[in-house]
Amino acid sequence: MAPSFTVFYGAIVTPETLTGYKSLPQCLLCVGSTGNIDWVVDDVEPNSVEEILKQKGCTNFELVKLLRGQCLIPGFIDTHTHAPQFPNIGSGQQYELLDWLEKVTFPTESKFSDVDYARRVYTNSVQTTISYGTTTCCYYGTIHLEGTKVLADIAHKAGQRAFIGKCNMNRNSPDNYREPTSAHSINATEALISYIRALPSHTSSAEPLVQPILTPRFAISCTSDLLNNLGDLAKKDPSLRIQTHISENHDEIKFTKDLFPDAPHYAGVYDGFGLLKHNTILAHGVHLEDAEIELISERKAGISHCPTSNFNLTSGVAPIGKYLDRGIKVGLGTDVSGGYSPSILNAVQAASVAAKVIASQSSEEAKAKTQFTGRKLPVATLFYLATLGGAEVCNLEKNVGSLEAGKAFDALLVDARPEAGNRALWNYDLVESLDDMLERFLFCGDDRNISRVYVQGSLIGGQEVVGGKPQH
Numbered sequence: 458m459a460p461s462f463t464v465f466y467g468a469i470v471t472p473e474t475l476t477g478y479k480s481l482p483q484c485l486l487c488v489g490s491t492g493n494i495d496w497v498v499d500d501v502e503p504n505s506v507e508e509i510l511k512q513k514g515c516t517n518f519e520l521v522k523l524l525r526g527q528c529l530i531p532g533f534i535d536t537h538t539h540a541p542q543f544p545n546i547g548s549g550q551q552y553e554l555l556d557w558l559e560k561v562t563f564p565t566e567s568k569f570s571d572v573d574y575a576r577r578v579y580t581n582s583v584q585t586t587i588s589y590g591t592t593t594c595c596y597y598g599t600i601h602l603e604g605t606k607v608l609a610d611i612a613h614k615a616g617q618r619a620f621i622g623k624c625n626m627n628r629n630s631p632d633n634y635r636e637p638t639s640a641h642s643i644n645a646t647e648a649l650i651s652y653i654r655a656l657p658s659h660t661s662s663a664e665p666l667v668q669p670i671l672t673p674r675f676a677i678s679c680t681s682d683l684l685n686n687l688g689d690l691a692k693k694d695p696s697l698r699i700q701t702h703i704s705e706n707h708d709e710i711k712f713t714k715d716l717f718p719d720a721p722h723y724a725g726v727y728d729g730f731g732l733l734k735h736n737t738i739l740a741h742g743v744h745l746e747d748a749e750i751e752l753i754s755e756r757k758a759g760i761s762h763c764p765t766s767n768f769n770l771t772s773g774v775a776p777i778g779k780y781l782d783r784g785i786k787v788g789l790g791t792d793v794s795g796g797y798s799p800s801i802l803n804a805v806q807a808a809s810v811a812a813k814v815i816a817s818q819s820s821e822e823a824k825a826k827t828q829f830t831g832r833k834l835p836v837a838t839l840f841y842l843a844t845l846g847g848a849e850v851c852n853l854e855k856n857v858g859s860l861e862a863g864k865a866f867d868a869l870l871v872d873a874r875p876e877a878g879n880r881a882l883w884n885y886d887l888v889e890s891l892d893d894m895l896e897r898f899l900f901c902g903d904d905r906n907i908s909r910v911y912v913q914g915s916l917i918g919g920q921e922v923v924g925g926k927p928q929h
């Protein structure tokens with residue numbers, strides 16, 4: 458008989474607040490057949506494991522014992538990436554945003570009218586994000602309905618938790634990569650929503666693993682009529698999340714203001730169409746004005762911080778500390794291929810550097826008055842942004858983002874041992890604490906250190922799966 462429970466015994470590190478996480482070296486964590494975490498017991502000596510399992514009435518189970526140098530953490534949440542841009546990773550870095558879109562990105566995305574091409578690329582995109590430990594991913598597709606359905610199918614089949622959006626764009630892009638009318642764009646969006654919602658639900662997850670998301674590319678790509686219709690869709694179905702870009706680059710901001718002269722600012726454009734809400738994910742927010750920050754905070758929208766992209770496209774450095782001090786939800790995004798890495802670990806490292814750049818330019822006097830503004834981001838905060846912060850941005854924090862009883866088991870089995878093959882972490886044996894291990898994994902780890910990737914209790918990837926390397 459197949460086991461009804463999977464019980465993990467070993468080290469667990471899980472975020473609690475923006476400034477603190479729990480590191481539990483000897484923990485028992487039980488995942489039930491629904492894929493949710495049934496219970497967690499901390500501080501369990503090896504000779505008490507059997508007794509606790511008996512007390513819990515756990516008889517038919519598989520026991521996974523973690524080794525020294527291994528730990529469980531929640532899966533990473535990528536709050537912003539572009540699945541069709543994976544073929545461009547690492548190219549076109551000489552451009553800034555608007556030229557990069559015109560010369561590199563739109564020509565590549567226009568190829569996704571070919572469904573076979575879409576299938577080849579998207580299979581790789583999804584497998585790549587999973588191998589880097591992304592258990593929840595907010596994907597942009599292209600303008601093409603059929604190709605975007607394929608992206609949803611692939612994420613669904615892979616078992617990843619994902620939001621899939623078909624780009625809405627009916628102006629300011631080439632003729633062969635623009636939707637002819639706003640009616641056409643809305644009809645295709647509605648068709649995608651119906652298609653995704655009809656995918657078979659294969660878990661007892663509180664929400665389906667794969668969900669549609671409204672995706673106006675950015676204000677520049679959409680006429681007022683299209684934004685208005687998207688606002689109506691969002692109003693009709695308040696559960697629909699929305700993803701878009703905001704305030705990434707100075708030329709983009711100026712163009713947006715020229716196109717929408719009556720809006721008070723960039724955020725005001727989205728707000729005016731009912732698209733700035735508690736379930737809106739705003740990528741970038743590098744150059745937001747104070748009035749926009751207040752409005753975003755009031756509307757409870759979230760920011761996807763994409764520092765690798767912001768450095769790579771010379772967009773600037775987003776003042777994330779300021780947003781955190783205003784109580785705005787913040788998660789991390791890879792923004793492939795504005796960002797050249799599909800790894801949230803890389804986003805963590807770039808977020809740390811971005812905050813250090815800001816800190817190096819802030820006076821001690823200014824820093825003394827704030828918790829985050831103008832300061833470096835501690836490891837606990839970086840860990841939070843990569844996990845629970847991302848869950849908040851996706852409005853999924855009740856289900857995922859930390860390893861607690863009642864939540865889905867979306868988790869990574871991290872292997873920081875030399876056997877994982879990452880020489881940057883080779884000397885783990887010299888390091889004493891789980892805190893050191895977390896910090897070194899966040900800064901020096903990569904996909905070789907991600908041994909298993911679980912979503913809703915199912916093993917969907919990681920080195921043990923793709924590399925065939927059993928590591929314990």
Ligand SMILES: Nc1nc2[nH]cnc2c(=O)[nH]1
Pocket residue numbers: 539554558562674675702705766792795
């Ligand atoms: N980084 C980035 N910014 C955008 N703004 C509008 N489209 C895009 C895109 O594809 N990538």
Ligand SMILES: [Zn+2]
Pocket residue numbers: 537538539702740792795
């Ligand atoms: Zn983007």
